[in-house]
Amino acid sequence: MTGLRRLRIAGGTLYDPATGVDGEARDVCIEDGRIVANVPADAPTLDARGMVVMAGGVDMHAHIAGSAVNQARRLLAEEHSADPAPAPALDHVDDSEPLARSGTGGTLPTTFTTGYRYAGLGYTTVFDAAVAPLLARSTHAELDDTPIVDAGAFILMGNDEYLFRLIDAGERERARDYAAWVLGAAGGYAIKVVNPGGVERWKSGGRNVTGLDDPVGSSRVTPRAILETLADAANALALPHAAHVHCNNLGIPGNVRTTLETMRAVAGRRCHFTHLQFHSYGGEVGGAWRSAAREVAEYVNAHPEVSADVGQVMFGPATTLTADAPVEYLLHKSSGRRWTNVDVELETGCGIVPYSYKERAAVAALQWAVGLELFLLAADPWRMVLSTDHPNGGSFRSYPELIRLLMDRAYRDEQLKRANPKLLAGSTLAEGMAREYTLNEIAIVTRAGPARLLGLTSKGHLGVGADADVTVYAPAENVAEMFATPRFVVKGGTLVVEEGELRRAPSGRRLHVRPAYDGGVERDIERFFDAYATVSFENYPVRGLRDDPVPVGAPGGLADAYGQGRREGHAARPASGSPALDAGRGAPPHRESIGDPGADRQRDIAAQSESSGDAAPGRG
Ligand SMILES: [Zn+2]
Numbered sequence: 001m002t003g004l005r006r007l008r009i010a011g012g013t014l015y016d017p018a019t020g021v022d023g024e025a026r027d028v029c030i031e032d033g034r035i036v037a038n039v040p041a042d043a044p045t046l047d048a049r050g051m052v053v054m055a056g057g058v059d060m061h062a063h064i065a066g067s068a069v070n071q072a073r074r075l076l077a078e079e080h081s082a083d084p085a086p087a088p089a090l091d092h093v094d095d096s097e098p099l100a101r102s103g104t105g106g107t108l109p110t111t112f113t114t115g116y117r118y119a120g121l122g123y124t125t126v127f128d129a130a131v132a133p134l135l136a137r138s139t140h141a142e143l144d145d146t147p148i149v150d151a152g153a154f155i156l157m158g159n160d161e162y163l164f165r166l167i168d169a170g171e172r173e174r175a176r177d178y179a180a181w182v183l184g185a186a187g188g189y190a191i192k193v194v195n196p197g198g199v200e201r202w203k204s205g206g207r208n209v210t211g212l213d214d215p216v217g218s219s220r221v222t223p224r225a226i227l228e229t230l231a232d233a234a235n236a237l238a239l240p241h242a243a244h245v246h247c248n249n250l251g252i253p254g255n256v257r258t259t260l261e262t263m264r265a266v267a268g269r270r271c272h273f274t275h276l277q278f279h280s281y282g283g284e285v286g287g288a289w290r291s292a293a294r295e296v297a298e299y300v301n302a303h304p305e306v307s308a309d310v311g312q313v314m315f316g317p318a319t320t321l322t323a324d325a326p327v328e329y330l331l332h333k334s335s336g337r338r339w340t341n342v343d344v345e346l347e348t349g350c351g352i353v354p355y356s357y358k359e360r361a362a363v364a365a366l367q368w369a370v371g372l373e374l375f376l377l378a379a380d381p382w383r384m385v386l387s388t389d390h391p392n393g394g395s396f397r398s399y400p401e402l403i404r405l406l407m408d409r410a411y412r413d414e415q416l417k418r419a420n421p422k423l424l425a426g427s428t429l430a431e432g433m434a435r436e437y438t439l440n441e442i443a444i445v446t447r448a449g450p451a452r453l454l455g456l457t458s459k460g461h462l463g464v465g466a467d468a469d470v471t472v473y474a475p476a477e478n479v480a481e482m483f484a485t486p487r488f489v490v491k492g493g494t495l496v497v498e499e500g501e502l503r504r505a506p507s508g509r510r511l512h513v514r515p516a517y518d519g520g521v522e523r524d525i526e527r528f529f530d531a532y533a534t535v536s537f538e539n540y541p542v543r544g545l546r547d548d549p550v551p552v553g554a555p556g557g558l559a560d561a562y563g564q565g566r567r568e569g570h571a572a573r574p575a576s577g578s579p580a581l582d583a584g585r586g587a588p589p590h591r592e593s594i595g596d597p598g599a600d601r602q603r604d605i606a607a608q609s610e611s612s613g614d615a616a617p618g619r620g
Contacts, residue, residue, distance in 0.1 A: 004495070006031045006039045009488075012048030012472060015443040016055065018452070018461035022440045028053060030468040033493035037464050046488060046495075048472050054443045055462050056124030056469030056491065057399075060450035061244075061274050061309050062390040063321050064114050065128050065146060066139030066153070068350045071340050072108050072321050072391075075352055079106025085113040091503040100505065107319040107354075107391035115147035116505065119496050121399060122471030122486040125150045125451070125459055125511075129192060129244065129274065129389075130323050132156050132344040134535060136186035137542050143510065144546065148491050150459075150467075152511030154244050155188035156323050158226055159200040161346040162528050167225050168218045174524075176233040180517035181525065183239075185541035187512045189454075189550070190241040191234050194323040195248050196226035199349045202326040209248055212261055223248050224265050231266045237515040238553035240455025242270040242307070250275075250327050253283035256292035263299055263306060272453060275311020275389040276300075277371035289366055291427040293373035301379040307453050309387035312371035312402055314394030315359045321392060325349030346532060357394070365419035367393075369429045375406055375445075376435045377428065385449040399446070400483035406437040406445075407479050442483075456511070456550075468493040507546075514549040 009028040014021045029039045063069055083105035090100045103110030109117060118126055131139045131153040143151045157163055157179060166175040179191055197216035198209040209216065212224040227245065234243040247262045249255040259279040263271075273279070282292035300306050320331060325341055328351020332339035335353065342350040357364040371393070378384035386403075390396040405412045416429060424430040437445075451460020458467045472488040489497035496504045529537040 004044050004493075006043040007490070007493070007495070008039050008043050008045045009048050009053060009470060009472065009490075010045050012051045012053035014053045014462065015439050016448075016462045017440055017444045018055075018448045019463045021462075025049075026053075028462055028470055030470070030490065030493050033468050035462050035464055035466040035468055046472070048488070050475070051487060052439065052473040052475060052482070053462075054122075054471050054473070055447045055451075055460050055466070056471055056489065057118075057122050058125040058447045058450040058454070058456070058460050059118070059123055059387065059390070059396060060127050060385065060454055061129040061311070061387040062126055062396055063108075063128060063130060063392070064126060064390070065111065065142035065151070066131050067135040067344075068130065068321055068323070068342070068352065069108055069128075069142070070138070071342060071350070072319050072352045072354075073110070075338065075340050076106060076108060076319065076354060079108070080104040082106060085109065085116070088116055088502045088505070090505055091498075107317055107395050108321075111142050111145035112147060112505075115149050115508065116502055117397060119148040119489055119491060119505075120486075120502055121397070121484065122473070122489050122497075123149065123396070124469040124471075124489070124491045125456070127151065127189065127454070127511075128153045130154060130156055130194065131186065131188065131192075132323070132348045132350075133182050133186035133188070134344055134347055134540070136188065140187055140510070140542055140545065144507075146508065147505040148496055148508055150492075150509040150511055152189035153187065154190045154192035155183055155186045156192050156194060156348045157182060157230055158193035158196040158246075159198070159203075159323075159348050161200070161532070162525065163226070163229070164197075164200065164216065164218075164221045165528075167229055168220050170220070172229050172232070174518075174521055175229045176236050177517040177521040178525065179230065179233040180237050180515040181521055183512075184514040184517075187510070187542045187545045189511050189513055190239060191230050191243045192246070193227065193230050193243055194246040194348070195250065195326070196223040196230075196245075197221065198223070198248055199323060199325055202329075203343060203349050208326040211258065212248070212265055223262075227262060227265055231269045231271050235270055237517075239513060239515060240550060240552070241453065242272045244272045244274055246274050246322075246324065247279045250278050250322075250324055251281075251331070253281050253285055253287065253289040255279055255281050256295055259296060260299055263303070267303070268305060270305050271307075273300075273306065273308045275387065275392065276308045276374055276384075277311045277313065277367060277393070278389070280370050280374065281366070289363060289423050290425070291366060291370045291373060291423075291429075293370045294377060294428055297374055297377035297384075300384060301377075304380075304383070307383040307385075308374075309385045309389075309450070310371050310374050311387055311389040311393050312375075313357050313364060313367040314388055314398040314402060315357050315364065315368065316394060316398065318355045318357060318394050319352065319391040320355045321350075321352045323348045323350055325351040327351065328353050331355070345534060359415075359419045362420045362422040365421070366423040366427070368419060369416070369424055369427050372405060372412070373428045373433070375437070376433045381437075381441050381444040382449045382452060384445070385453065386445040400480040403437075403442055403446070403483050404478065404480040407439075407442065409434060409436050510545050510547045512545060512547075512549050513552050515552045
């Protein structure tokens with residue numbers, strides 16, 4: 001059954017919300033890696049009668065590759081021996097495929113095991129949600145070693161020194177060009193904003209920001225200005241995905257005020273708010289926490305330009321891992337657990353604390369309830385999609401259990417009784433929520449919704465022309481079992497899971513964008529590199545990505561309604577001085593003001609990279 005050009009998946013019950021099919025018996029036909037309307041009668045057939053058929057799962061927010069993930073693996077030695085992952089017995093290996101590899105599991109599996117385990121759950125597309133551009137190279141190297149899944153990376157920009165200088169100088173157009181350049185240079189897919197301004201301020205020896213108007217080195221550089229600049233950049237560049245925002249004040253009681261203020265700050269703009277559960281707490285610092293899921297869900301429900309993923313907390317082991325280094329410092333101090341902190345020069349930070357959510361712990365129980373409330377109060381599941389912020393709220397391997405919590409009220413209420421009730425007064429969940437997700441809604445929050453929010457027009461559905469990523473589940477009394485062990489998984493037309501066993505492990509594709517920008521920005525970036533960076537400008541961009549970029553400005557999802565149109569080519573703009581170097585952002589020692597390095601030190605990198613035919617990130 002492997003390596004077939006054509007395949008008919010016959011008679012399964014199809015849940016394909018993007019095409020309006022809700023539980024109908026349909027054949028799914030595949031030819032050359034794509035869904036087609038029909039295949040000849042003598043094409044190989046997979047009998048799916050009595051089974052549930054959906055598109056392959058799409059995880060829009062996880063941490064699976066790169067420097068921070070590797071730091072965490074190093075910190076978690078005990079997980080390696082606790083969860084060995086022997087090499088799978090693949091059917092057939094030829095030279096075009098990676099060999100079957102052993103590895104280890106735990107909350108941060110090794111690269112190969114990550115690919116195998118995602119595919120084993122019926123997931124075929126995954127995004128790493130936090131990659132520092134300086135360290136993008138290691139992320140891509142690891143994604144190359146993560147088989148089966150198509151993968152991409154969101155690029156951290158919310159604490160970027162060069163961007164701050166542009167904002168300080170009032171150069172928002174240039175900031176957009178810079179964001180486009182960084183995406184191309186890092187091989188990224190979307191703009192990621194983590195605790196805008198807060199990480200940089202904390203790193204510089206100050207304190208984390210507390211509100212949207214706190215100055216970050218300059219009164220003109222504030223979380224609000226950073227958010228506006230990057231949300232506008234994503235929309236003006238017509239990126240397939242909106243700016244992906246992790247708000248200030250993650251994990252702090254009373255942070256709902258910041259979260260709602262952040263949403264209002266970018267009102268009317270397409271914007272994605274990630275792991276909203278960690279940002280939906282009422283109460284006061286130093287006082288009691290409470291759920292504020294209702295306020296947040298009501299705002300999201302009323303604003304179609306806003307989308308979110310939940311970041312559900314699951315009881316059990318987790319690893320908290322984020323560019324929001326000050327949050328991890330607090331967690332390390334309050335929990336006494338070991339930690340790692342990493343500075344990424346000029347760009348961002350990183351902190352890691354291994355963790356465990358215990359149902360008898362009051363805060364963990366509150367977090368668990370807040371996440372479920374966000375799911376169950378969401379009026380539009382297309383805009384409130386499933387994530388655990390793997391491995392922050394729990395491993396991606398807990399998704400089947402999360403699906404059961406959403407679909408089975410009796411089971412959910414039973415779990416609720418075991419959770420610590422101390423902080424659950426006033427919680428909508430504790431008051432009783434009858435909603436049970438349908439299979440169609442599960443298909444929305446696990447594949448159709450994330451694919452649409454990511455602007456991936458050929459993913460998340462089984463319409464003609466879609467990628468042939470298909471998952472076939474055998475119904476079971478316990479839906480967690482059904483979703484944990486799909487009977488068949490097809491990735492890009494290849495049958496990778498057969499009768500519940502992983503059989504093939506083809507390489508996945510790299511999903512990245514290369515938006516157009518004014519090439520004039522590069523000269524100034526190079527001068528900044530010469531003055532401050534330990535890496536030379538020429539060595540910074542990643543090279544040799546294995547696939548062509550995803551077109552920018554492609555139709556799809558909210559991009560159509562809220563994007564500001566496609567930008568074509570480079571606008572000619574007269575050369576000016578160096579807004580970043582001239583901005584007078586002079587205070588801390590690492591940014592003492594310097595003079596103009598002079599025209600003789602400038603080289604036209606744009607022309608250079610064009611002639612080399614490689615890494616010309618603006619030429620998409
Ligand atoms: Zn995350």
